[in-house]
Amino acid sequence: MGVINYFKTLFGAIATLLTGLKTTITVFFRKKTTQCYPENRSTLKISERFRGTLTMPVVDGKTKCIGCGICQNACPNGTITVITRSVVNPETGKAKKELDRYIYDHGSCTYCQLCVNACPYDAIKFTPEFECAVFNRNKLVMQLNPVVETEEVKPNVEPENK
Amino acid sequence: MFDFSIVTSWIDSMLRGVMPAWAALTIEYVLIGVVILLVYALIALSLIYMERKVCGAFQCRLGPNRVGPMGIFQAVADMVKMLIKELIYIRNSDKFLFKLAPFIMITASVMAFGCLPFGRGLHVLDFNIGIFLLLSVSAVSIVGVLLAGWASNNKFSMIGAMRSGAQMISYELSLGISMLTMVMLAGTMSFSGIVEAQADGWFLFKGHIPALIAFIVYLIAGNAETNRGPFDLPEAESELTAGFHTEYSGLQFGFFYLAEYLNLFIVSAVAATVFLGGWMPLHIPGWEGFNAVMDYIPSVVWFFGKTYLMIFVLMWFKWTFPRLRVDQILTLEWKYLLPIGLFNLMLMAIIVIFGLHF
Numbered sequence: 001m002g003v004i005n006y007f008k009t010l011f012g013a014i015a016t017l018l019t020g021l022k023t024t025i026t027v028f029f030r031k032k033t034t035q036c037y038p039e040n041r042s043t044l045k046i047s048e049r050f051r052g053t054l055t056m057p058v059v060d061g062k063t064k065c066i067g068c069g070i071c072q073n074a075c076p077n078g079t080i081t082v083i084t085r086s087v088v089n090p091e092t093g094k095a096k097k098e099l100d101r102y103i104y105d106h107g108s109c110t111y112c113q114l115c116v117n118a119c120p121y122d123a124i125k126f127t128p129e130f131e132c133a134v135f136n137r138n139k140l141v142m143q144l145n146p147v148v149e150t151e152e153v154k155p156n157v158e159p160e161n162k
Numbered sequence: 163m164f165d166f167s168i169v170t171s172w173i174d175s176m177l178r179g180v181m182p183a184w185a186a187l188t189i190e191y192v193l194i195g196v197v198i199l200l201v202y203a204l205i206a207l208s209l210i211y212m213e214r215k216v217c218g219a220f221q222c223r224l225g226p227n228r229v230g231p232m233g234i235f236q237a238v239a240d241m242v243k244m245l246i247k248e249l250i251y252i253r254n255s256d257k258f259l260f261k262l263a264p265f266i267m268i269t270a271s272v273m274a275f276g277c278l279p280f281g282r283g284l285h286v287l288d289f290n291i292g293i294f295l296l297l298s299v300s301a302v303s304i305v306g307v308l309l310a311g312w313a314s315n316n317k318f319s320m321i322g323a324m325r326s327g328a329q330m331i332s333y334e335l336s337l338g339i340s341m342l343t344m345v346m347l348a349g350t351m352s353f354s355g356i357v358e359a360q361a362d363g364w365f366l367f368k369g370h371i372p373a374l375i376a377f378i379v380y381l382i383a384g385n386a387e388t389n390r391g392p393f394d395l396p397e398a399e400s401e402l403t404a405g406f407h408t409e410y411s412g413l414q415f416g417f418f419y420l421a422e423y424l425n426l427f428i429v430s431a432v433a434a435t436v437f438l439g440g441w442m443p444l445h446i447p448g449w450e451g452f453n454a455v456m457d458y459i460p461s462v463v464w465f466f467g468k469t470y471l472m473i474f475v476l477m478w479f480k481w482t483f484p485r486l487r488v489d490q491i492l493t494l495e496w497k498y499l500l501p502i503g504l505f506n507l508m509l510m511a512i513i514v515i516f517g518l519h520f
């Protein structure tokens with residue numbers, strides 16, 4: 001029995017080693033996945049799922065964000081600051097909270113995606129945009145919702161926190 | 163086919179013509195030393211570059227491609243970086259042995275390097291016991307590894323050195339036995355004799371089954387001898403940082419690095435010489451035209467082509483198989499390779515006695 005087992009192990013081992021060698025040699029001749037950035041900058045393909053920058057998609061001039069602040073609480077780094085204001089609905093006369101400014105400090109984001117997962121309205125998502133280098137750290141702090149230039153024309157606006 | 167001994171004997175007679183024999187000899191020794199060291203360094207650089215490219219390809223990436231076209235100067239840049247690094251000596255280490263160890267490593271590999279037949283008539287040391295000499299001088303590097311581990315006064319180095327001691331001494335046996343098998347077939351131990359004997363077919367084909375088994379045993383044992391993956395547990399990065407050369411820096415680390423790659427080259431060159439005919443072109447008995455065409459390719463090209471092919475195979479092994487545990491390594495040697503090698507030796511003896519080879 002011992003002898004039979006010995007040769008069984010031996011030939012089994014050789015067969016599996018050959019399988020391994022076959023696998024690696026196919027990879028050897030496969031097309032390489034390396035992207036020669038920056039030479040191929042114009043044709044660069046980055047996975048859709050790559051987390052480069054947090055964005056808030058705007059559809060018809062509106063975002064889906066309701067300013068609930070769940071993402072702000074979910075963020076472990078204090079990267080997100082949600083500033084809301086209270087708006088009075090002219091028809092019902094009821095005051096309602098809505099998003100004023102959504103501040104994202106790119107410099108302290110660890111791309112953990114907890115904020116995106118936490119958002120109940122899918123208002124934010126990551127894009128593969130990765131060329132984010134700037135010369136000044138302040139430039140990394142950005143407002144994600146569309147910036148409204150003329151604050152004065154909206155009378156009922158008063159920022160709630162801060 | 164061009165015979166390099168014409169060049170060497172021409173240099174020799176020219177030198178002897180203008181000066182006494184002892185002076186001519188001295189100059190020749192120095193010349194050979196310089197040439198050998200230069201070739202040694204160049205081969206090491208090419209191997210480092212090749213390893214990084216091959217490793218990259220096996221991992222589906224491109225490897226170095228920034229320094230120079232296709233990154234060919236990457237190894238040179240690394241070498242310059244290594245040369246200007248600081249040499250750090252550890253307090254409480256054995257200073258003398260610590261400095262001695264890299265030199266032992268590099269001396270052993272340069273000496274083994276000198277035994278190789280690079281081409282027709284291009285041979286530094288042609289002993290009648292060439293293989294024996296090569297095996298013994300390359301075995302000296304074990305002393306270097308053990309000394310390095312001991313002198314560093316570091317647990318990791320010590321464990322790495324002990325492991326490599328156990329590993330290299332065990333695999334030395336299989337290496338010797340597989341060589342012995344081929345020596346039996348060749349009937350000589352000198353490299354020139356072995357290469358000449360393969361003029362009508364390489365030993366791998368002439369010796370058929372036992373030669374093939376000896377070839378595989380040699381490749382495994384040789385790979386273990388060079389401390390490269392999957393047998394790289396003397397310097398297993400994940401457990402021992404860098405094993406026996408953890409404490410070395412700068413040029414001294416460079417010596418270990420060079421010696422590792424040159425040992426790879428030597429193991430492959432010996433495999434190419436003993437099994438694949440060395441610088442002997444591919445000759446098939448009966449195909450005269452084909453043989454004549456093959457003879458037009460220079461012998462050096464044949465030698466380096468075969469050697470680099472073997473190096474590629476060893477790199478293929480390295481980047482395919484995971485590292486073995488130390489008990490698995492010893493099991494492989496003592497329970498599998500050694501019995502198979504001994505059996506193979508007997509088989510070869512029978513085949514040689516009854517003339518069953520081609």
Ligand code: SF4
Nearest residue numbers: 075109110112113115
């Ligand atoms: S990805 Fe993580 S760190 Fe970045 S903003 Fe979202 S929760 Fe904060």
Ligand code: SF4
Nearest residue numbers: 065066068069071119
């Ligand atoms: S992005 Fe989502 S979670 Fe964050 S405030 Fe807006 S709606 Fe709430």
